[in-house]
Amino acid sequence: MADTDSFLHLARPLGPAVVGAQPTTAPLNVVIQPSAIFSILDHSLRRNADQERVIGTLLGTRSEDGTEVEIRNCFAVGHTETQDQVEVDMEYQKQMLALHLRANPREVLIGWYATSSELNTFSALIQNFYGSQGDGTWPHPAVHLTISTDPGQDIEARTYISAPVGVTAERAADSAAFIPVPNEIRYGDAEKSGLELISGAKDREDRTTGVLTDIESLERAIEEVLAMLERVSNYVNSVLDEESPPSSALGQFLMNALALAPKVDASDVERDFNNHIQDVLVISYLANTIRTQIDLSNRLATAALTTGPADGLGGNAEGGQRGGRDQRKGRGQQNRERE
Amino acid sequence: MADKLLKENPLRAVQVEALVVMKIIKHCSQTFPTTATGSIVGLDVNGTLEITNSFPFPVVDIPTLDSHHESTAASNFAAAAPRAKANTVYQNEMIKMLREVNVDANNVGWYTSANMGNFVNPHFIENQFHYQKDINERTVAIVHDVSRSSQGGLSLRAFRLSPQFMAAYKEGKFTTESLQKSNMRYQDILIELPLTIHNSHLLTSFLHQLPEKPRTGELEFPSNLAALSQGPNVPQAPLYPNFDSLDLAIDPFLEKNCDLLLDSIENHQTENNNYQYYQRQLAREQAKITAWQQKRKAENAARAAAKQPALPEDEWTRLFKLPQEPSRLDVLLNSRQVEQYARQVDGFTASVSAKMFAVKGNLLPGDVQ
Numbered sequence: 001m002a003d004t005d006s007f008l009h010l011a012r013p014l015g016p017a018v019v020g021a022q023p024t025t026a027p028l029n030v031v032i033q034p035s036a037i038f039s040i041l042d043h044s045l046r047r048n049a050d051q052e053r054v055i056g057t058l059l060g061t062r063s064e065d066g067t068e069v070e071i072r073n074c075f076a077v078g079h080t081e082t083q084d085q086v087e088v089d090m091e092y093q094k095q096m097l098a099l100h101l102r103a104n105p106r107e108v109l110i111g112w113y114a115t116s117s118e119l120n121t122f123s124a125l126i127q128n129f130y131g132s133q134g135d136g137t138w139p140h141p142a143v144h145l146t147i148s149t150d151p152g153q154d155i156e157a158r159t160y161i162s163a164p165v166g167v168t169a170e171r172a173a174d175s176a177a178f179i180p181v182p183n184e185i186r187y188g189d190a191e192k193s194g195l196e197l198i199s200g201a202k203d204r205e206d207r208t209t210g211v212l213t214d215i216e217s218l219e220r221a222i223e224e225v226l227a228m229l230e231r232v233s234n235y236v237n238s239v240l241d242e243e244s245p246p247s248s249a250l251g252q253f254l255m256n257a258l259a260l261a262p263k264v265d266a267s268d269v270e271r272d273f274n275n276h277i278q279d280v281l282v283i284s285y286l287a288n289t290i291r292t293q294i295d296l297s298n299r300l301a302t303a304a305l306t307t308g309p310a311d312g313l314g315g316n317a318e319g320g321q322r323g324g325r326d327q328r329k330g331r332g333q334q335n336r337e338r339e
Numbered sequence: 340m341a342d343k344l345l346k347e348n349p350l351r352a353v354q355v356e357a358l359v360v361m362k363i364i365k366h367c368s369q370t371f372p373t374t375a376t377g378s379i380v381g382l383d384v385n386g387t388l389e390i391t392n393s394f395p396f397p398v399v400d401i402p403t404l405d406s407h408h409e410s411t412a413a414s415n416f417a418a419a420a421p422r423a424k425a426n427t428v429y430q431n432e433m434i435k436m437l438r439e440v441n442v443d444a445n446n447v448g449w450y451t452s453a454n455m456g457n458f459v460n461p462h463f464i465e466n467q468f469h470y471q472k473d474i475n476e477r478t479v480a481i482v483h484d485v486s487r488s489s490q491g492g493l494s495l496r497a498f499r500l501s502p503q504f505m506a507a508y509k510e511g512k513f514t515t516e517s518l519q520k521s522n523m524r525y526q527d528i529l530i531e532l533p534l535t536i537h538n539s540h541l542l543t544s545f546l547h548q549l550p551e552k553p554r555t556g557e558l559e560f561p562s563n564l565a566a567l568s569q570g571p572n573v574p575q576a577p578l579y580p581n582f583d584s585l586d587l588a589i590d591p592f593l594e595k596n597c598d599l600l601l602d603s604i605e606n607h608q609t610e611n612n613n614y615q616y617y618q619r620q621l622a623r624e625q626a627k628i629t630a631w632q633q634k635r636k637a638e639n640a641a642r643a644a645a646k647q648p649a650l651p652e653d654e655w656t657r658l659f660k661l662p663q664e665p666s667r668l669d670v671l672l673n674s675r676q677v678e679q680y681a682r683q684v685d686g687f688t689a690s691v692s693a694k695m696f697a698v699k700g701n702l703l704p705g706d707v708q
Contacts, residue, residue, distance in 0.1 A: 035361035041541045042358045042392070046441040054440075072365070076440035089439075096436050102397035102429070103377075155545045190368035190485065191361065193493040197536055198357040202546040207538045208354065214690045217492040221585050222697075247560035256564075266703050273699045277692060283593055284688035290600065291681035294607065294674045298525055301614075301670070302518050 030143060030159045030183040031070045034195060036060075037147065037157065037185065043076040044115040044149045053116035055079050055126065057093055058145060059100060059107040066140055069110055075100060077112075079126075086122040094135065109136070111143030117158060119146070124176040127162050144178065159183040350477055351386040353497040353534045357542055359393045360495065363483050366395045367452035371485045374417045375452045376466075378430045382443045383477050388497075389537075390481070391443045393450060394433055396420045418462040421449040422469040448478035455599055456494075456683050458482050459529070459676040461669075467500050468508055479532060487683075490592060497532040504528045513668040525674035587698065589691045593684070600680045603673055610670045620662040628655050 040056065047054040060072040075096050079088040097109065112130045114123065123144070131142035141161040148156045162176035187195060196217075201209035212220070232254070238244040359379065367375045377395035381388060398417070420426050430446065438444035448470055451458060463480065470478040484494035500508070503523050507513065538546065632655060639649045 033365070035358070035365045037545065038358040038361050038542060041539065041545060042356070043440065045539055045541055048441070076442075078439055092436065092439060099429070099433055099436065103395040105398065149541060154548060155541070188368070189489065190371075191364050193488045194360050194364040197493045198360060198538060198542075199546045201536060201538050202543050207540070207543055208535045210533070210535050211495055212492050214490070214492050214686050215693070218585070218690045218693065225585070245560070249561040249563050252564050262702070264702060269699065269702045273695065277695055280589070280593070280688050280691055280695070283597060284685060287600065287681040287684035287688075290604065291678055294677045297607070297611075298670070298674050301667070302515055 028066070028141070028143075028161060028181045029068045030145075030181055031068065031186045032145070032157060032159075032183055033060075033070065033072050034185060034187050034191060036071045036074045039074050040113055040115065040145075040147050041149070041155075044147070046076075047115070052081065053114050053118075055088070055112055055114045057097060057112055057130075058110040058143060059097075059104070060110045061107060062110070062140060069143055071110055071143070071145065073100065073104060073107055074113060081122060086125060088126060088129070090129075111137060111145065113145040113147065115147050115149045117146045117148040117156060119160070119178050121174050123178070124162070125174045127176050127178070128164075128173060131162065143181075145183075157183060157185070349386065350383070350388055350479070350499065350532060353388045353390065353479055353481075353532045354537050355390045355481070355495070355497075355534060356392070357536060357538045359390050360493075360536055362393050363450050363481065363495070364488070364493075367483050367485050370398075370417070371452065372454055376417050376420045377450050378421070378433070378446060379448050379450055379479075379481060380434060380437065380443055380445055381447045382445055383447065388447055388477065388479055388532075389443075390447060390479075392437065394437075396426050397429055418451070418460075419466075421451075421466040446474060446478070448480055450481035450483060453482050453484045455486050455595055456484055456679045457599060457676070458484075459672055459679055461672065464500070464508070464528070464672065467498070468505065471500055471505060472509070481534075486595075490586070495534060495536075497534045498529045499532060501527050501530050508668075513666045513671070514664045515667060518667055523671075525671040525678070528671060528675055585694070587694060589687075589694075592687065593691075596680060596684050596687070600677065600684070603677045603680060606673050607670070607677070610665075610673065613665050614670075617662055617665055624659055624661055628659050631655050631658065 036058070043054055043056055054076060056074050056076040058071050058074045060070045062069050077089055077093045077096070079086065081087075101107070109130075112126060114126075127142060127144055130136050130144075131138060136142060144160045144162070146156075146158045146160075148154075148158075159181050160178040161181055162178050165175055165177045197209060197211065200212075201207055235244060235250075236254070239246045363377070366377055369375070375395065377393055379390050379393040381390040381392070383389070396417070434444045434446060449466060451463065451466075467478075467480045470480070479497045479499055482494075482496045482498060484496075487494040503521060504527060507517065507521055507523060510517075632652065635650060635652055635654075639652070642649060
């Protein structure tokens, strides 16, 4: 997102130098998981009416050498900001951190976020608090993530770390040099299906969507593929008609893609297809039969006694028969699987 | 008054915020294959339960003797977590904290992860019963199926226990007789509520930038083949639609499903055998009682003939003990589970056969009808 700005990192700025500890100077890369951003956006919507921005704590993991930081989780922290004073609920931050760590013992404190891209004196103050010794992230630098939530503009994520700066010792507490570091939004395979569904609602007026069944999502994917093929063939046709400029690289790419179609004998395809489709259909059939049998078995179990008194014999014979049937079915299924 | 309101306006649907979907997915896939559970908070608006936030339950390191049992022990622990006392405290504390940052501080249920739809078990029932009975009647259980979601479509479902089942479970009686009386079937245990996903305006705006902003203006043609696969103009795959559902690797999924189905059938078999055993036992005892009664009758007749006072005829209740009927609850749950698997297979084969015909049609162009 913020990758439009390009910057070169020669060395990471050093934290407060301490005798005995050798801070690393490797560049830092920040990876943000979408769920953290979702959470920040949600918090931004829930801010008090008079608040310009809200802040919160970032949690995540740090790679062993400290060069890559992954923001996985975050929680909101209450704060009040006036013209000349800022107040962060430290007690709340501490308690909440403890609660979060109980549920996610592998995550550590990374830094903090704010929902405005502005950096001011208060930012420096809070940054110094998060990067401090004791409760802070020290000796690692605290990461500051800003998500701009101005209406009518793109949502932009920027990440910073800071270096101490200050003319005198008193001024050093509320000043810091924020240095931008690169960040990227990364999502795993598990989150993909969730994101797919969520973004399915992005063009809808009511911003809601239902959960799709397997066949529906297949239909959508196929429709999309067909639309893409249509676009490509339109382009190819217009090149043939000498309406669009040709590109040999694109042509090569399309040829390579077409060459991926496997060369198999028609009879092989036919045979494999028939074998496989039969397997699939048999499994489907068996599953349905089992469902019916279970239903029947349950109905018999409760219906048996309505016709006569509770004699053990009737239920017995019926139970045995049922069991026998189930066993046969089970065996049938196993055979099928072995094939 | 409140009760009346509840009865008139039952929960009809569940609306989940995108944030909750992401949080649940993250938590469940992180702990997979161990079961993960957590709590959800939200508001009830005219019969639609709006779920706006969630948080996981704390994990506890269980000291284990050998590594083999570790995952099952952790799984069991996590499955029991929603009704554990320590977690109720944790939950209340967390909700109190969330209230301070304007999150809807109202517990509306819990979530759990599942593997191929294997969530219908006593743990699940007990947790949801605990929630619906002790905490709030209007609570739901959200089930996220991790392995089905990796197949393409997200699997997220909302369940509640039916009032019928609640009443029966409260009494703890699941005998044939009580089932006949309440006319409850295994399909009536769980009620599934329709689930929709809702995005905030801010999020919608953000999603339009994911995975990246569309470029404006004409693009230049790539100079060579390599430029197509790298360089700034290479687009990332869109989030939607997800082409994972076009994947043709179907066998592992079906195989796993069949395995689970077989397991369930075996369970059913065991339960049936238990029931048969009970019935044999019952018949034997009853035969003994009848024999005893006849003997006593004959004795009494003899004593009457000898003008002696008759012996009491209902002494058998003290002498013989009828066996307890096994609970039908396990059978019911198992049946529900089998139904779940069967429907899963059904839905899956539908899309699989479509895909297979598509492949065949593609490889044998002459055959297309």
